[in-house]
Amino acid sequence: MVAGERAGVDARLAEARLAEAGLVDARLVAPVLAWYPGAARDLPWRASDRTPWGVLVSEVMLQQTPVARVEPVWRAWLDRWPTPAALAEAPTADVLRAWGTLGYPRRALRLAACARAVVEHHGGALPTTEAELRALPGIGAYTAAAVVAFAHGRRAVVLDTNVRRVLARTLGGQGLPPAHLTRGEQSRADAVWPADDARAAAWSQAVMELGALVCTARAPRCAACPVASSCAWRAAGSPPPTTAPRTQAWTGTDRQARGRIMAVLRDAVGPVGEGALTAAWPHDAEQRARALAGLLADGLVARAGDGYGLPE
Numbered sequence: 001m002v003a004g005e006r007a008g009v010d011a012r013l014a015e016a017r018l019a020e021a022g023l024v025d026a027r028l029v030a031p032v033l034a035w036y037p038g039a040a041r042d043l044p045w046r047a048s049d050r051t052p053w054g055v056l057v058s059e060v061m062l063q064q065t066p067v068a069r070v071e072p073v074w075r076a077w078l079d080r081w082p083t084p085a086a087l088a089e090a091p092t093a094d095v096l097r098a099w100g101t102l103g104y105p106r107r108a109l110r111l112a113a114c115a116r117a118v119v120e121h122h123g124g125a126l127p128t129t130e131a132e133l134r135a136l137p138g139i140g141a142y143t144a145a146a147v148v149a150f151a152h153g154r155r156a157v158v159l160d161t162n163v164r165r166v167l168a169r170t171l172g173g174q175g176l177p178p179a180h181l182t183r184g185e186q187s188r189a190d191a192v193w194p195a196d197d198a199r200a201a202a203w204s205q206a207v208m209e210l211g212a213l214v215c216t217a218r219a220p221r222c223a224a225c226p227v228a229s230s231c232a233w234r235a236a237g238s239p240p241p242t243t244a245p246r247t248q249a250w251t252g253t254d255r256q257a258r259g260r261i262m263a264v265l266r267d268a269v270g271p272v273g274e275g276a277l278t279a280a281w282p283h284d285a286e287q288r289a290r291a292l293a294g295l296l297a298d299g300l301v302a303r304a305g306d307g308y309g310l311p312e
Contacts, residue, residue: 024192027230028170029203035226036206039213043067044075045150046205052126052151054078056114059146060107060138073102085124087115093310096300097266103255105262105300110138128152146204155200157189162211163204167192169215173232175241176217257281257291262300271307 044050045058057077061070077098081087087095090112099108114136118126126147127133133144145156159181167189168177177185194200214221222228222238233239250256260280264272281288292308295301302311 024171025194028227029192029194031226032206032210033199033202036202036209040205040209041067041213044071050151051082052128052147053082053084055151056126056133056139056143056147057111059143059150060111061102063107064104065102069102073098073100081115083124084115084118084126087112088119091312092299093312096262096310100266101259101263103259106298107138109299113137114139126151130156149201149204153201154197155193155195156204157186157193158204158208159186159189160208160211161217162208162215163189165217166207166211166215169220169233170227170231173236173239175233175239176243179243252283254287254291254294257284257287258295261288261291261295265301265308265310268309271304271309273307277308 040046043058045055054074058070058074061074061077080098081090092109092112095108095112096105099105102108117136118124122132127136128148130141130144130148133139133147134141142158142160145158146160148154148156149158161177164177164181164185167185168174171188171192194203210225214225222231222234225231228234261277264276264280268276277288277292278285281291292301296303296308299311301308
């Protein structure tokens with residue numbers, strides 16, 4: 001192929017991509033943006049007085065945790081530690097007690113480490129770029145993109161489970177997205193995201209809300225969906241997913257044992273002996289020992305004389 005022919009092919013491909021992007025915008029982006037203002041939940045981390053730090057805290061807390069459980073803890077946390085500098089000075093035991101029963105308490109330790117890094121490397125002000133945010137302890141691609149979009153109103157491709165599911169169904173005709181994010185999903189999302197900062201940030205919030213409230217994993221409310229008429233999954237007859245929705249087992253697991261041990265230590269006013277831990281998880285001594293060892297290794301529990309306590 002000579003240079004002139006190659007240039008012609010490239011131009012036609014570019015025109016086709018633009019046409020496809022325009023079609024997706026008209027059939028997906030625009031209707032969802034129009035739907036969002038009347039459907040959006042009134043959440044404190046979306047308020048006009050939100051701070052970038054408050055947004056970051058909310059995103060860390062919301063990982064694998066329902067909004068209803070997060071909201072009261074988020075409010076109390078921000079009242080107590082409204083800035084990274086405030087959290088950076090907090091004793092670890094106080095941080096873990098404030099985290100309470102949100103689960104996955106290592107997230108609390110990561111937030112505290114993040115706060116210390118912000119103070120040490122950024123003068124206490126949360127950085128504003130995805131690259132700088134991702135360099136902070138415990139901040140991954142999703143959280144960095146969410147802060148850029150939701151706190152700063154700039155274009156960032158925010159891909160959580162809800163968004164991936166909406167795009168898999170509406171554009172890919174799949175009941176559920178793959179278990180792990182693929183390059184194809186990332187590329188498709190980048191092509192869908194509006195180029196304009198304000199519109200892209202609004203789309204990030206709107207498509208996430210659609211997945212959380214309407215296009216849910218197990219019982220999608222297609223009759224209430226603003227894009228049901230152009231959904232590829234609906235057009236294909238809503239075929240069952242090739243991958244099952246992920247479920248988090250709890251009863252009888254090491255996670256439950258860890259939670260019981262942490263609950264005892266959070267409520268204690270001093271070191272706790274083996275007897276109290278046995279009472280907290282009497283079912284399986286080997287499992288109890290394994291859970292305690294994991295908590296010690298993760299820095300969530302510390303030895304205190306002949307007993308155990310939260311790290312100071």
